[in-house]
Amino acid sequence: MARKTRAPKIENRTSRLKLLVRRKPYYATIAPGISLGYRRNQGAGVWVVRASDGHGANWIKTFAVADDHEESNDSTVLTYWGAQDRARAIARRTEGTSRPANVAEALDAYQENLRARGADIGNATRARHNIPSTLAAKTVALLTARELRAWRDGLVSRGMQPAAADRTARALKAALNLAAADDSRITNTAAWKTGLARLPDAERSRNVILPDDVVRSLIGAAYEIDSAFGLLIEVAAVTGARASQLLRLRVDDLQNGAAPRLMVPGSHKGKRRRSERKPLPIPAALAGALQQHAAGRVDGPLLLRSDGSVWSKIDLIPFRRAAAAAGLESSVTPYALRHSSIVRQLLAGVPTRVTASFHDTSVPMIEKTYSRHIVGDPSDAITRRALLDMGTPAAAVDNVVPLAKA
Numbered sequence: 001m002a003r004k005t006r007a008p009k010i011e012n013r014t015s016r017l018k019l020l021v022r023r024k025p026y027y028a029t030i031a032p033g034i035s036l037g038y039r040r041n042q043g044a045g046v047w048v049v050r051a052s053d054g055h056g057a058n059w060i061k062t063f064a065v066a067d068d069h070e071e072s073n074d075s076t077v078l079t080y081w082g083a084q085d086r087a088r089a090i091a092r093r094t095e096g097t098s099r100p101a102n103v104a105e106a107l108d109a110y111q112e113n114l115r116a117r118g119a120d121i122g123n124a125t126r127a128r129h130n131i132p133s134t135l136a137a138k139t140v141a142l143l144t145a146r147e148l149r150a151w152r153d154g155l156v157s158r159g160m161q162p163a164a165a166d167r168t169a170r171a172l173k174a175a176l177n178l179a180a181a182d183d184s185r186i187t188n189t190a191a192w193k194t195g196l197a198r199l200p201d202a203e204r205s206r207n208v209i210l211p212d213d214v215v216r217s218l219i220g221a222a223y224e225i226d227s228a229f230g231l232l233i234e235v236a237a238v239t240g241a242r243a244s245q246l247l248r249l250r251v252d253d254l255q256n257g258a259a260p261r262l263m264v265p266g267s268h269k270g271k272r273r274r275s276e277r278k279p280l281p282i283p284a285a286l287a288g289a290l291q292q293h294a295a296g297r298v299d300g301p302l303l304l305r306s307d308g309s310v311w312s313k314i315d316l317i318p319f320r321r322a323a324a325a326a327g328l329e330s331s332v333t334p335y336a337l338r339h340s341s342i343v344r345q346l347l348a349g350v351p352t353r354v355t356a357s358f359h360d361t362s363v364p365m366i367e368k369t370y371s372r373h374i375v376g377d378p379s380d381a382i383t384r385r386a387l388l389d390m391g392t393p394a395a396a397v398d399n400v401v402p403l404a405k406a
Helices: 080-091 103-116 122-128 145-157 162-182 189-195 212-225 227-239 284-293 316-325 335-347 352-358 363-373 378-384 394-399
Strands: 026-031 034-039 046-052 058-066 261-265 277-281
Touching: 026 080, 034 058, 034 080, 046 080, 058 080, 103 122, 103 162, 122 162, 145 162, 145 189, 162 189, 212 227, 212 316, 212 335, 227 261, 227 284, 227 316, 227 335, 277 352, 335 352, 335 363, 352 363
Parallel strands: none
Antiparallel strands: 026 034, 034 046, 046 058, 261 277
16 A cells, blocks of 8 residues: 655645645645645645656646535545545556556547558547547546546537437547556546447437439439549449448459459458458449549559549548539438448348348348338338238128027
8 A cells, every 4th residue: 555645735625725726736745756736726626646757757637626625425526645546546657658648649549559450540530520628638547427428418419410429439438448458557447338328319320311313313413523533422322332441442353244243342340350352243334434444554442533543531522512413411421322222222122131241231230220211112012922811892791691609
């Protein structure tokens, strides 16, 4: 057990409340290279830890509220002795680490981890763009369930759909879990497990399903904007593949023959990267357009911009222009092409397992997400064939002779 350090000026409420209100904390050394500070405010003061970073400089973090006015069971309100223990826990360095990471640094590390695994770094940027500076600067080891829940709920109150808020929260949770795995000082994983639990309405995402004629109009409008962009949108609509798959297509993935197809790479979804390629049939006209687009190239990405540069994403600005030209709302995204492709196959009677394989997803996900879009069509026809039909006209029922009583 660490030896307790006395500090008469700040160790009890009476002494603290006699201090002058000021921005500079009152410090007490509690261990070599570690100081506990108390900042006197108009209301309750706060506890601050100051420690060496191992390179000749100090770092300072505010981590809790002082019990200046009353005791509390809240873990963010600490006595001097509790603050001393917490400050040591935060400042203690283990081999290969420096000061504790804050949320922004955890997201940076998560992004590099995604990049190294060949996964979508958009998972990190999505969270980063929605985190306020105050939360980004907070030390991961000091996060509480209450503040994380308030942040997530705030996304919804500002207009974000519950499903989108939940995806953003899951990205932050993954970054925090990685930070905890890298630093044994981070022991508050329950804070984000509880505070970022799934929202009740998060499963009811707004999956936009476009009729085939609208999809054709959208593709035509994309071609009007730019031929290479139109080709990208057409491939997305025909295959229903994710952007992470389309942008990794190679020239030799096009197999243009009697039955043309694309060898589409697996997505980066899930915990394991799927590297295998699956053959997806495509129309002959699309295969011809792709062959013309790749003319003179034997290697490299199949889909390129008109200037020959590589697509890094499906640009939303031209997509919204094409969507507006097709009479769609500005909220429609390229992902609607994937939703529409899945429902198109289901409506055509393609087995669910085949549809799931084609779109690199699972049967349970298909059934959970898309079954409501087809309940009135093929399922109705299938079950109708199994109905018991006596073929008796309604008028004939009146003429039925009752059985004689025994």
